[in-house]
Amino acid sequence: MRAREMAEPFPVVDLDTDALQAAAAMAKRNLPGIVVRGEDGKPHTVIPGSQVLNFVIPQYVQDDPHLARVYDEEASDAFARKLASVTVRDVLPKKKDLEDLPVVDGDATGIEVAAVMARMHSPIAVVCEGEGGEILGVIRMGKLMSHLLPEHGQEG
Amino acid sequence: MRAREMAEPFPVVDLDTDALQAAAAMAKRNLPGIVVRGEDGKPHTVIPGSQVLNFVIPQYVQDDPHLARVYDEEASDAFARKLASVTVRDVLPKKKDLEDLPVVDGDATGIEVAAVMARMHSPIAVVCEGEGGEILGVIRMGKLMSHLLPEHGQEG
Numbered sequence: 001m002r003a004r005e006m007a008e009p010f011p012v013v014d015l016d017t018d019a020l021q022a023a024a025a026m027a028k029r030n031l032p033g034i035v036v037r038g039e040d041g042k043p044h045t046v047i048p049g050s051q052v053l054n055f056v057i058p059q060y061v062q063d064d065p066h067l068a069r070v071y072d073e074e075a076s077d078a079f080a081r082k083l084a085s086v087t088v089r090d091v092l093p094k095k096k097d098l099e100d101l102p103v104v105d106g107d108a109t110g111i112e113v114a115a116v117m118a119r120m121h122s123p124i125a126v127v128c129e130g131e132g133g134e135i136l137g138v139i140r141m142g143k144l145m146s147h148l149l150p151e152h153g154q155e156g
Numbered sequence: 157m158r159a160r161e162m163a164e165p166f167p168v169v170d171l172d173t174d175a176l177q178a179a180a181a182m183a184k185r186n187l188p189g190i191v192v193r194g195e196d197g198k199p200h201t202v203i204p205g206s207q208v209l210n211f212v213i214p215q216y217v218q219d220d221p222h223l224a225r226v227y228d229e230e231a232s233d234a235f236a237r238k239l240a241s242v243t244v245r246d247v248l249p250k251k252k253d254l255e256d257l258p259v260v261d262g263d264a265t266g267i268e269v270a271a272v273m274a275r276m277h278s279p280i281a282v283v284c285e286g287e288g289g290e291i292l293g294v295i296r297m298g299k300l301m302s303h304l305l306p307e308h309g310q311e312g
Contacts (some may be wrong), residue, residue: 024305026297026298027298027301028298028302030296030298031297031298033279033297035191048277048297049297049301050276053271053273053274054277056274057270057271061271062271063275065264065268065271067269068265068270068271069264075266075267076267076306078305079267079305080304080307108221108225109224110231111213111224114224114235115217115224119221120279122190123189123202123205123279140186141184141186141188141205142184142188144205145180145182146183146186148179148183149176149183149235149236149239150181152180
């Protein structure tokens with residue numbers, strides 16, 4: 001089985017998508033992160049959900065999570081409002097290394113995908129194909145493991 | 157909603173569980189990683205799937221994934237055999253920092269869980285409860301986002 005068969009579709013977000021929509025896409029599909037498409041149509045980066053949380057949760061609350069308990073009631077509303085007011089571009093870390101993108105070709109084999117995920121310490125790989133590097137979908141860790149261990153594949 | 161209500165059960169592995177069984181559990185439930193219980197019954201660490209791949213895929217293949225394509229046919233068998241011959245303990249990085257475990261109490265609120273995941277850059281949090289620190293389950297990023305953005309929750 002090649003990477004293109006293992007890939008699952010995912011909602012594409014752009015740099016100008018609002019951050020609330022990106023977070024909502026992770027929520028809806030229970031994804032640990034989301035792929036951001038650059039202006040050239042190629043994958044620009046992967047934002048882990050923790051990066052979105054990091055943007056929204058104030059540093060002093062991160063440093064002392066018990067503080068969070070105090071203002072939880074109003075906090076969920078504030079969380080959604082804050083995300084709705086910014087774009088994906090705002091949430092991205094200022095510095096990023098494009099070399100670090102876990103991208104594989106549609107023709108990649110299971111072991112090849114595993115090699116890329118291992119090297120990048122990534123729970124997903126982005127599958128791209130064609131001259132334009134069009135994004136086909138993502139392969140999650142569990143799916144890859146199922147492929148590598150066919151006798152222990154996913155239930156249901 | 158408190159952390160204990162958000163937690164989903166997961167297969168517990170111990171340091172002496174064989175690594176194949178741990179990888180199979182990730183495959184079956186499409187998990188990005190797995191929680192390892194220490195000898196004291198408390199969470200010892202979280203192994204990301206990429207760590208398991210890193211252990212199994214030789215360094216020279218990671219450095220040049222195209223090499224992987226050459227020997228893919230036999231590689232899946234070798235992958236399962238290698239995992240069956242070692243324990244979870246063998247797969248763990250030699251050095252680890254127990255401070256870095258994303259653990260929350262069963263009483264933790266959504267924002268509190270978010271604060272811990274943000275600080276640790278973790279896609280999951282381990283929920284523990286009681287004096288013995290018994291492991292209740294894990295909270296995944298998507299589930300947490302659904303809770304924080306109730307109007308954008310999971311489908312189906």
